[in-house]
Amino acid sequence: AKAEKVKIGFVTTLSGGPGVIGKDMRQSVEIALDHLGGKMAGVPVEVIFEDDQVKPEVGKQKTEKLVHKDKVDFVSGFIWSHVVLAARKTVVDAGKFLIISNAGTSQIAGRLCHENIFSTAWQNDQVPMAMGEVLNKRGVKSLYVVAPNYAAGRDMVNGLSRTFKGKIAGKDMTKWPDQTDFSAELAKARAAKPDGVFIFYPGAHTNAFIRQYSQAGMTRTPLYSVFSIDSLSLPRLQEANTTAVLGTYNTQFWSPDMDTETSRKFVADYKKKFKSYPSHYGAQSYDSIMLIASAVEAAGGDLSKMDAMRDRMRKADFPSVRGKFTYGNNQFPIQDFFLREVVKDADGNWTTKIVQKIYEKHQDPFAEKCKMKKTW
Amino acid sequence: MVTWTLVFEQLLNGVQFGVLLFLLAAGLTLIFGIMDLMNLAHGSLYMLGAYIAATVTHWTDSFLIGLVAALPATLVIGIVVEVLVLRALYRRGHLDQVLATFGLILFFNESVRLIWGPAGIQVPLPDFLNGSVDLFGVPYPMYRVTVIVAGLAVAGFLYWLVVKTRLGMLIRAGASNREMVAALGIDIKLVFTLVFGLGAALAGLAGALVGPIRSVGIGMGENVLILTLVVIVIGGIGSIRGAFVGALLIGVIEILGRAFLSTLFELVLPSNAAETAGPAVASMLIYILMAGVLFFRPQGLFPARTG
Amino acid sequence: MALLNARNLVVLATFALLALAPAYAAWVETPFYLDLGRRMMILAIGALSLNLIMGFGGMISFGHAVYIGIGAYTVGICAFHEVTSGFVQWPLALAISAAVALVFGVISLRTRGVYFIMITLALAQMTFYLGISLDQYGGDDGLTVYAPSDFAGLIDVDDDLSFYYVVFVLLALCLWFSQRLIRSRFGMVLQGARQNEGRMEAIGVPVFRYKLTAFVIAGTMAGLAGALLANHTDFVNPEMAHWTRSGDLIIMVLLGGMGSIAGPIVGAAAFLLLEELLSGVTEYWQVIFGPFLILVVLYARGGILGFLSRKDGGDG
Amino acid sequence: MLSVRDMETSYGASQVLFGMTLDVAAGEVVTLMGRNGMGKTTTVRSIMGLTPTQGGTVVFDGARIDGLPSYRIARAGIGLVPEGRQIFPNLTVRENLVATAHNRLGAARPWTLDRVFDRFPALAARAGGMGSELSGGEQQMLAISRALMTNPRLLILDEATEGLAPRIRAEIWRCLAELKADGQAILVIDKNLAALARIADRHYIIEKGAVVWSGSAAALEADPGLQHRYLGV
């Protein structure tokens, strides 16, 4: 029978500094709901947001609450790997769908894959792997690597090493999350005279790094980054007039200038409503809601039809910001990755622009560790 | 590939980092060491200093005005906090103070998020501070040099204030026995309020100075608080001299550890072991240092001479 | 003092509530309360253990979460290597936390006061960074505990309800143990050493040994909480040992009332309930929670239980 | 000069002073006697505003001072040598003396560092040392000197000779006698009856927080029964 309401629990970080990511995700979910007219298959949708405080235990408890108290049908969101890892079992044991909007942990892409878990993002390694290819193409022979010393940081460096063929002239794994002074690393990097510097810094650390990068007089060395420079950090960098960031390169599966119908509409409406560019976090969250909508449509609003919903989602048959893509056996996207450059837009705002497609239909390397077989 | 100019530059980096820590540590050692108030919210004042300086800089387009505005603003905030909350807690144990100032941290962090949003602010540097100067053949950012100079000046001022002036004596006397100081005709409440304000303003100054280098964001206070506590504990709680030496020590060791530890490990360990051990040990370095110092000198390097 | 004063009533009520929570959860069909209650009780065990050394022994440890982390990691790593028997995991968790507490205690108990706070913090941070660098066990991403502790069918930790009561009974046991401990000779020495360590030595007590023993007992009890927490979250991660978690434990103890044996339990319950309720009201809940803590300090000296016993006209 | 009327003071629920009443005139030396725990120290603390009172008035130099914060009471001209010395352990001897020194009331022959060091050479010898390093007796001298350095009009000494060597004790009595000769008013608490008798103008004997006997030094000396009953000698 048709459900009275589609309930979606959305776990993200709303408090503290990282709350800026959660805010972008929430706003994007709102846009998605606007586009859906607040209904899926004619059934009204309710999204309940919960704050994980970047703590696994809290994330787990909030998920418990969503599943067992609010009785949601889908749990989505999750920025952080450790939070989703802690929350995963609660959702799966309750027989609900878990739609991951960001965290790209190799564990869930591999050994912990599950028929009820889908990602609308990527697996961590893919983006730096794409960057490795870019560096090869651009003839970078020696590279200085700086990244924080935690799981995602090490994933990024490993991902890069999978494809980058040149020499790593030096590598610094910095203290996480306390360290926001990079003078020691920058002095070393300058002394090493590399062809380029590769960084990965999520959140506020990016700004600190890039500003010190330019203060240290490193601007002549090209800067390559992953997940560091995006629509959340660029306005801040512009505020401080850190021009060093203009013209630097990064890789991603999406960019606000992406030329798909859904993306154009999403970005335009987001800009209209919130006066800024959405980030990839937002784009992924938008897709999460749209993926869920497609599942609810397939079941005709009857949320007990798990198999029908799952089959539909596996087909990835919904208007995604990235255009058409497919799901791999681990239910992570097989998708294209692009090189982006930081530029000024027509209004003088700083944003990213797609320069080149690096990977076509790329699948993450952990899919083979997933025991599920692709039957769709 | 370690050259002497690189080592020298890293030393400068260490000193600069140390000086910044000193600004925080000096205020904390006054409040915590001398007034015996365990103030976890010291980091919050640092954060507020940074936010206020950043905001004023954006309003006025002048970093200098922003910097100068942060001082009285944090002074006043400090005084208000002292009068409303902390004044009642001097006689209580450290734990009550921990609980209350933890409450203050939560309050300040969330208030900042309400007022400024979660994203943080960036502070542009004025052009005249943006270049670099040549220090013995090493091009070093002008701004970092400015920070070093400012910090040293404050250090001198504080040493004079606490050790040489009557106000300094009263602060120290009040720390050991408030009641007696009052019974001898001194308005000790006022003295403490002023000292707290001074400590707050120093934290605010550190925050304002750090804005153009690092990012200004929520929670910036807590990380630095721990580091600051480490500094004053190594130096000996309540000793301005200890705070100074401790801050420089931590600054230099932290930077040198980050800079050269991995290289050092590569000389003695197989390369993949060195790759994991290097950053891990660099992260722990200051804690190892502190544990070591306390193991051999349980009162820190310069034990404040109390009874 | 009357047995049924407000203070004892609150403790009894807390226990009664915890005992009946599953029934209520079942009645309103909200198993979530079970989860919340369980987490409360697990953290209460942690807070209880901290109170032993902090409230009674005057040793303010800013690294107590480390033992919770170690207990949890022991279970997690055992499970990772497919050792799932609880009869192996749990005693091992207790033994390892005890051993670590012994080593850390020997190092840190040389210092006093704030220096002690800081050295425990330093040791905790080192452990934390060690956890982050443990790549094979997931680093800071942590480790999923694939299989719950297995007690050969005697107790089913995977069943929410029976695990709930396991935790409940363990909490009650810990409380009972603490109560006896504090009133024993050992407890007197512990409390005496807090009040006047020099005098304690002068009357012929080698204080260090007793403090160290208390430190190890508390570490072991926290290790138990850790083993439980691993089974509760099915997930372990270095975050569990972070200094902010040790801070949370301290807050729980203070909120409930330091120096009263049951205080930490009330404190843990109040802490988590407030967090749950307030965060439901506004995402800016800490703007309320922060000042609330300050008010507790200013107007309810001795935490919630202290406040109640004063209302009672007790002598504090 | 000082006039205390019907003072009531409690610590929490337990009341210690029950209508304490006493006077000190300008230039007079008055003693407060009584057995341990009878409320002598509490009286002094109440006068100084260190312990809140529940009733009664304190008038000093014609102005009411009860309820004022202690620093204002001290500034009005009362100098305290507290029970148990309470010197500042983390200050040097010299700092202990100068930190709170003042001559607010414009004493004609103010106490200065030199004068104090003259009076107590033992302190001069340890001037640069920390308060915490002094022996018990040295601390006591420091506490007296510190109070003198505020140049009070009324000096209150609570067991100021406790733990002093006989020679120093004698010296302090001599010093008090000199102060008295200079017209300094003094309220003194001490167990050394013989010495008190020599210097004091009047005595108060208190028991259970109230005055049970007051009168001149001569009257007390003449009444051994009184001494036995209230002072246990």
Place this chain on the structure above:
Amino acid sequence: MAEPMMEIRALRKSFGGVVATDDLTLDVGAGELHAVIGPNGAGKTTLISQLSGALMPDSGTIRFDGRDITRMPPYARSRRGLARSFQITSIFPEFTALDNVALAVQAHDGHSFSFFRDVRREARLRDPARAALARVGLEARAEVTARYMSHGEHRQLEIAMALATNPKMLLLDEPMAGMGPEESGLMVDILKGLKGEQTILLIEHDMDAVFRLADRITVLVYGRAIASGAPEEIRASAEVRHAYLGEDETV
């Protein structure tokens, strides 16, 4: 003279430039009440602290009851029967008077690694503790929290704690300080009662008491013993009068 209970040989302790104990040699015979007097800052408390183990001497030896205890930690000395009282009151402020004393008894009743039995029901701790309180005249205050007692009562409690353990030797640092005449009288009586059974090293500025109690008196000045002998000899010594007693102090 009987076998000395305590032999101090060439003891030396300095703090920076201050020599607080200067080559001090001293015997205290078993059962003797030996008073040490001297000006303030002469090094009396420093001496007691070294005997009790709170301070380590720079050089010299201390033998107690036939054993060298120079480097023994304080608790071990206490166990061997050496008890001290403190010049500046040192008690357990949050315990009742009775608990304070019972804790002292407990410290001498084997180890305290007993985790389950309620101490407040242990008669073997409580009874001797009550007796000790009674001895110093505090029995009526047994259940009062120590913090709420007056200064004089603290002094009495201090002595009760030292007495409670039936030590072989008592080190008393100004036990009469802060006591009223009546309490002082009581204390003299207590000490008189102990004389003969117990060896006592007494530091006191109350000359009345010293001359009434002491078997022998040693006068310490600047860390050195300038005189040692029977009370009459000391009283008669011009040097002592000059250094310590003062000319006009009548005793």
